[in-house]
Amino acid sequence: MKLINEETSGVFVIAVTPFDETGAIDWASLDRVTDFYFEAGADGLTLLGMMGEAPKMTQAEAIEITKRVIARAGDKPIVIGVSAPGLASIRELGQTVMELGAAGVMVAPPGSLKTDPQIHAYYGQVVEALGDDIPVVLQDFPLSTGVNISMDVLGRIIEDYPSIKMLKHEDWPGLAKISAIRDAEAKGRRRLSILCGNGGLFLSEEVERGADGAMTGFAYPEMMVAVTREMKAGNADRARDLMDVYLPLIRYETQPGLGLAVRKYVLAKRGAIASPALRKPGKSLDARSAAEVDILMDRIEKRLKEIG
Amino acid sequence: MKLINEETSGVFVIAVTPFDETGAIDWASLDRVTDFYFEAGADGLTLLGMMGEAPKMTQAEAIEITKRVIARAGDKPIVIGVSAPGLASIRELGQTVMELGAAGVMVAPPGSLKTDPQIHAYYGQVVEALGDDIPVVLQDFPLSTGVNISMDVLGRIIEDYPSIKMLKHEDWPGLAKISAIRDAEAKGRRRLSILCGNGGLFLSEEVERGADGAMTGFAYPEMMVAVTREMKAGNADRARDLMDVYLPLIRYETQPGLGLAVRKYVLAKRGAIASPALRKPGKSLDARSAAEVDILMDRIEKRLKEIG
Amino acid sequence: MKLINEETSGVFVIAVTPFDETGAIDWASLDRVTDFYFEAGADGLTLLGMMGEAPKMTQAEAIEITKRVIARAGDKPIVIGVSAPGLASIRELGQTVMELGAAGVMVAPPGSLKTDPQIHAYYGQVVEALGDDIPVVLQDFPLSTGVNISMDVLGRIIEDYPSIKMLKHEDWPGLAKISAIRDAEAKGRRRLSILCGNGGLFLSEEVERGADGAMTGFAYPEMMVAVTREMKAGNADRARDLMDVYLPLIRYETQPGLGLAVRKYVLAKRGAIASPALRKPGKSLDARSAAEVDILMDRIEKRLKEIG
């Protein structure tokens, strides 16, 4: 199994977990959406993140999903979210998924961390709990975690914990953070892979600032693949034209709380999953919002034809 | 002086306060940007909100700015932000600006409010402090204030405090809140004017849901004027086409913290103010970000020509 | 197995989980501290709360601890904390521990709840997930959870969800909340058992206001037993004299973060557990703090003799 490392690039899609209307896991749809992501050009997947409804699953379900997707993905790398309230759970789940063939684990900081030294110490404890040889993705998503990681403390974490190989970047605003990391590397600090989140809202700027790609779950993953590729190929205008086509829906999908229902609605409409159902207490899209998304999807089709 | 009321509609621009490079108020630019907003079609202005750098001013400066803009605005309504840590200050500033000719005052909830009953009680105290005859705009901006106003408690506030005439709507996600308010009105509750914020990010959907227009400071106010007008005229596709042209910049400008520097940079480049300077501790746009905004502005010009 | 109900009273000690210096569970000490609590007069125990280091355990360990303590406790009721990020985990753990003989489960609100309607809805979902027949303790601890439950919404929760039998009361300030609950009951609302937390800091006032006892883990549980008994027997002065003896240590133990290390230090010194060790990332008491606690313990002994 290939592991992620500090050079990993491309698009890792944050995968949804498909449920049926009763809340049971829809295993056939899990296979189908896995295929869908790779057919759209994804380089890897990330499971059991916030948008994968991980907290709503039992641990047995989480393991079963991990096994199924890894088997389906062939040699493609799968990152698994293992954030948990305690280190024992992180270690247990982390070691289990790595044995199952995961390419790395992702850990977000718990909301109880209040100061830079606490944040730094926490990642030291995580790395110690997991062992040095498990590649770690640091998820930096203050809007959701409530933990603000300054460039300062992030720099010290990068320097002190070499098994942290990747940043899932979704600070907002966050473009300056990408530039700061690349500037520090130009002065000699070790490299870090940076894949960006926030639904792709700033993807063209992010890649231009030095990001290696995207790790987010926008329901048209082909956009993220194409924008990343065009930016790297020097076709910035083409990349921006593509971004602009999808931006109205990206914007709609980044609404906190509502976003996952939008995402599943689009994926179901595109045939990637059978039902847009969320597990409770999540709710599917209401009729008014669905009508708004329908318009946005129609306009994407129309604009795609216009730009060729 | 015309006061705002529950039927007020259109676009109220959240005005910037122009400073020179030393941090002094640039009075000539204040006149110029006032004219600029009205020439772009604004129906009114809102001064001394968060994006007007109000907290960085002395009270004497705030009064002086209010006088100057009201004088310049002729018969156009000017709303003044009077949020303050205590009721005595709210009353003092509120009564002062109304005497100077303001059309209403805007009050955001203080971050210390923790529960629905506390939020309800607070607006009762505000209305009591101001007196019944000053029209109040309730600013609902949880991302910034940290106070989440449920539809439930908002409903009780509307019912109990008739001098609250307008909602500055910038909950996020917030489209359902607009629908809920209009649904309640259809069942008999008194009308509330709803002008939307968030930089215009959802303006077409907001007006479609029943909002009366926008109250935000996007640096191309003509977009907000046109989108509101086209939506109301039934030209939803045209409105969405216009939105799409500006969305890449709207998105860029809604970055918390960074947004005001973007806004002032664009306004300065458009000639509406002499300098993009923010008063300390605010910072002007760094070179990388400025280059990104330049690209976005160029693309707006290009796309505007394409859509005609 | 006896279940808790709306009349449950007395002292439920929040039990510590003893570890050895390597971080392994010390099963012999778990037996010993269980005996210690009941010998001190406890009416029941609560396991796997925040102060039981629950988040640091794997699920298998949590189950094993539950089994061991229930077996050791004979016919005494054991409440189990089952707070978790998702409903599936709450249901799974809740049903498991009830089958193992627990007397009820305790659920704190997740920090993501922002408004009164959200808090109300959450407890509806919890009750639905668990089923109507599992008695629930609602833990109201805003300082730790970040969720402020107004008297208003608490009242609606009591009215709507009859399987919520008990309030673990540790709002701060919180005396008025006890009075409000008892006042509402005097006017006809169903009874709720109220056991108070906060380390016993306000225990005499709480019982006087109508609380049924304590549910907290102060390292001298005999104080809580005696104060509750004396207050109910009408010997308020004696109860206050006793409180005053322990107050300097109670105050010291209620320091957030540090408190558990203090508690385990005292329990180890009293012979109730073999080691004061916390599982990582927790830390044992530093030397300066230990010296301060030594003085406080000596003074308790001295004052106890003085008051007879």
Added chain:
Amino acid sequence: MKLINEETSGVFVIAVTPFDETGAIDWASLDRVTDFYFEAGADGLTLLGMMGEAPKMTQAEAIEITKRVIARAGDKPIVIGVSAPGLASIRELGQTVMELGAAGVMVAPPGSLKTDPQIHAYYGQVVEALGDDIPVVLQDFPLSTGVNISMDVLGRIIEDYPSIKMLKHEDWPGLAKISAIRDAEAKGRRRLSILCGNGGLFLSEEVERGADGAMTGFAYPEMMVAVTREMKAGNADRARDLMDVYLPLIRYETQPGLGLAVRKYVLAKRGAIASPALRKPGKSLDARSAAEVDILMDRIEKRLKEIG
């Protein structure tokens, strides 16, 4: 006028602002409570802090109170709280009160500060705005401000901004912070005056750890004066005996939100102010709480006689 400096020690009482039942400032009581504090042995006073109801006053009232108390205090040092949302207000108020004869100004960090570098930068801006020659008290009160200042960043602030002369210490838990500061000084860092808050709840331990005294508003300031003096004289047991007498009331008064009503109730009962009224939206003590405080005050009298 004597200024505070890095050696300042003793007790600075956080003064209440007396109002009459209509909410008007009671100037006679302001004189009386000023005298009361100094007769109790206070070395100085602090005005316009959170517990002085500063945010409820207009700026004109704040200035008038400052003048009155400075005049009444003779040569005793008066510190003035000048925390404000913006630097312009801090500078304006700071320079004004220094011209009126204040001994220094106190600044708490605004809740918008999220990271260590932001906190460090903020105090740099404050010092720059005030000028180097105004002595600054840094108020470190995370429970109220929401800003957690790590020992790390506090160290850098001390090193970089020499006009910060004093720490108003009320982190909780906070004893380790005092030790860390004194340890750093033993290794060569410049001295900082440390006066402690939190209503005196940990005063004996704080002075033993190296604090220079108290800056808080407990309604029996003679306790703070005596405990500080006895600790410094090496009579630790006597100091702890005194602490224990008042601890039940200290504990009651440290209830957030409720505390100021308790404090004013006690001061009014002791004759230091005419009315316990708070300015709106504050509320006076309800009858049940007042009865509880009555008992606590009676018990203080009784215990004082017992310990002699």
